[in-house]
Amino acid sequence: MKFSYFPGCTLKNKAKDLDIYARRSAEVLGITLEEIENWQCCGGVFSTAKDEVATKLSSVRALKEAKSKDQPLVSVCSACHNVIKQTNHAIQTDKEFADKVNRYMAEEPYNGETQVYHYLEMLRDVAGFDAVKAKVVNPLKGKKIAAYYGCLLLRPNSVMKMDDPENPKIMEDLIKAMGADAVVYANRNECCGGYVSFESPELAKKKSLAVVENAKAAGAEMIITACPLCKYNLIKNGADIPVVYFTELLAEALGVKEDTNE
Amino acid sequence: MNKEYLRDEMLRMSGVNPKKCMKCGKCSATCPAYDEMEYHPHQFVSMVEKGDIEPLMKSESLYRCLTCFACVDRCPRGVEPAKLIEAVRLSVIRQQGANRLKADDVPAKLDDDMPQQAIVSAFRKYSK
Numbered sequence: 001m002k003f004s005y006f007p008g009c010t011l012k013n014k015a016k017d018l019d020i021y022a023r024r025s026a027e028v029l030g031i032t033l034e035e036i037e038n039w040q041c042c043g044g045v046f047s048t049a050k051d052e053v054a055t056k057l058s059s060v061r062a063l064k065e066a067k068s069k070d071q072p073l074v075s076v077c078s079a080c081h082n083v084i085k086q087t088n089h090a091i092q093t094d095k096e097f098a099d100k101v102n103r104y105m106a107e108e109p110y111n112g113e114t115q116v117y118h119y120l121e122m123l124r125d126v127a128g129f130d131a132v133k134a135k136v137v138n139p140l141k142g143k144k145i146a147a148y149y150g151c152l153l154l155r156p157n158s159v160m161k162m163d164d165p166e167n168p169k170i171m172e173d174l175i176k177a178m179g180a181d182a183v184v185y186a187n188r189n190e191c192c193g194g195y196v197s198f199e200s201p202e203l204a205k206k207k208s209l210a211v212v213e214n215a216k217a218a219g220a221e222m223i224i225t226a227c228p229l230c231k232y233n234l235i236k237n238g239a240d241i242p243v244v245y246f247t248e249l250l251a252e253a254l255g256v257k258e259d260t261n262e
Numbered sequence: 263m264n265k266e267y268l269r270d271e272m273l274r275m276s277g278v279n280p281k282k283c284m285k286c287g288k289c290s291a292t293c294p295a296y297d298e299m300e301y302h303p304h305q306f307v308s309m310v311e312k313g314d315i316e317p318l319m320k321s322e323s324l325y326r327c328l329t330c331f332a333c334v335d336r337c338p339r340g341v342e343p344a345k346l347i348e349a350v351r352l353s354v355i356r357q358q359g360a361n362r363l364k365a366d367d368v369p370a371k372l373d374d375d376m377p378q379q380a381i382v383s384a385f386r387k388y389s390k
Contacts, residue, residue, distance in 0.1 A: 014377040044383030045329055048345040049275045049352050055386065079379050155331035156342075165335055191294045191330035195383035198371055199363070203298050203326065228377035236375065 001126055004066035004073045005033035008080035009041040015228040021247035022076045022119055024256040028135055029127045036065050042083040053100045059087035060101050064110040072115040074122050076247060078152040078227035081118040088112050089159045120170050121162060129177040137255035139179025146183040146220035147171030148211060150230045151191045178253040185218035187211045192233040208237035216241060224249055265313030272310050275349040280311035282339045289333035289343045299323040303333045303343040310346050324351040355390045363388035
């Protein structure tokens with residue numbers, strides 16, 4: 001199956017690992033990721049204001065590009081996924097917003113037709129975790145791994161609809177499919193402080209450390225995330241266990257962490 | 263500014279109906295930035311309803327909200343307080359010269375590991 005792939009600004013720079021391992025793993029699973037041509041940055045945060053239009057157009061153009069190829073759109077970064085999915089939902093449910101957006105669109109209008117996936121949903125709903133499990137060549141046996149969802153993957157649930165926002169299991173199911181033990185802890189869906197680290201580092205520190213301490217108390221030896229900013233905040237604020245992108249572990253489990261093409 | 267006008271603007275921008283609020287306080291209880299806020303999410307709801315928006319516009323609380331949507335998801339009445347905070351914040355930074363973050367301030371805040379996501383997100387929240 002082919003997906004239109006929206007990598008996002010950070011995956012081309014500070015979060016190259018998130019991108020590279022996502023691409024390699026998809027290949028193993030028989031999924032083709034076609035990078036959207038000329039994609040533009042999603043902006044990182046979705047504004048819930050109904051009269052905020054221009055800041056959402058980059059997402060709309062990506063969605064429209066996927067529609068023109070008749071492909072679903074997938075991204076790996078939690079923020080890109082959140083912004084693109086919320087923009088798509090706003091177009092589907094707010095006619096005034098859709099009308100405003102379409103005044104910027106040349107030729108065909110866009111009315112929310114594209115299906116939006118997060119990479120994790122693609123693994124669960126398209127590839128299937130059983131198929132992932134079957135392709136694992138290096139099972140991560142005995143590793144105690146804590147999934148860190150943060151806020152953007154799950155909320156607002158009325159739009160994101162990825163999983164139960166208070167008791168998610170999609171990442172835990174992936175951890176199990178890779179042969180490791182999933183550590184469940186209370187703070188896995190609480191915020192790390194996000195962009196506040198930019199101007200109130202103390203607040204971000206408090207929030208990030210609460211996540212790390214809670215995961216460790218539950219027995220975690222490692223934390224996985226889909227969000228570059230979560231990873232940055234947890235590490236910057238003193239995580240003393242490894243914090244890695246879920247795609248890196250996936251590539252390791254699937255035996256494609258080392259690039260065999262080079 | 264006229265209280266009624268300001269209130270109607272906030273309601274128009276956010277799409278929120280503060281009259282649905284049953285004052286249970288769950289939004290503030292679940293807010294990860296609660297300790298850092300002068301006005302808490304439940305106060306945004308009641309103050310916007312009354313049209314007391316100018317004190318909110320002057321408050322640092324606008325910049326403490328993490329946009330984590332915890333109050334949006336956990337409100338038993340679907341009031342979605344974060345949408346009001348966003349509307350008030352935008353009504354401040356949309357004014358001339360009211361950008362909280364200026365491009366020239368950015369280099370001093372960078373470190374080698376900071377993801378681009380942090381910078382673009384901060385611009386979205388603090389500047390127009």
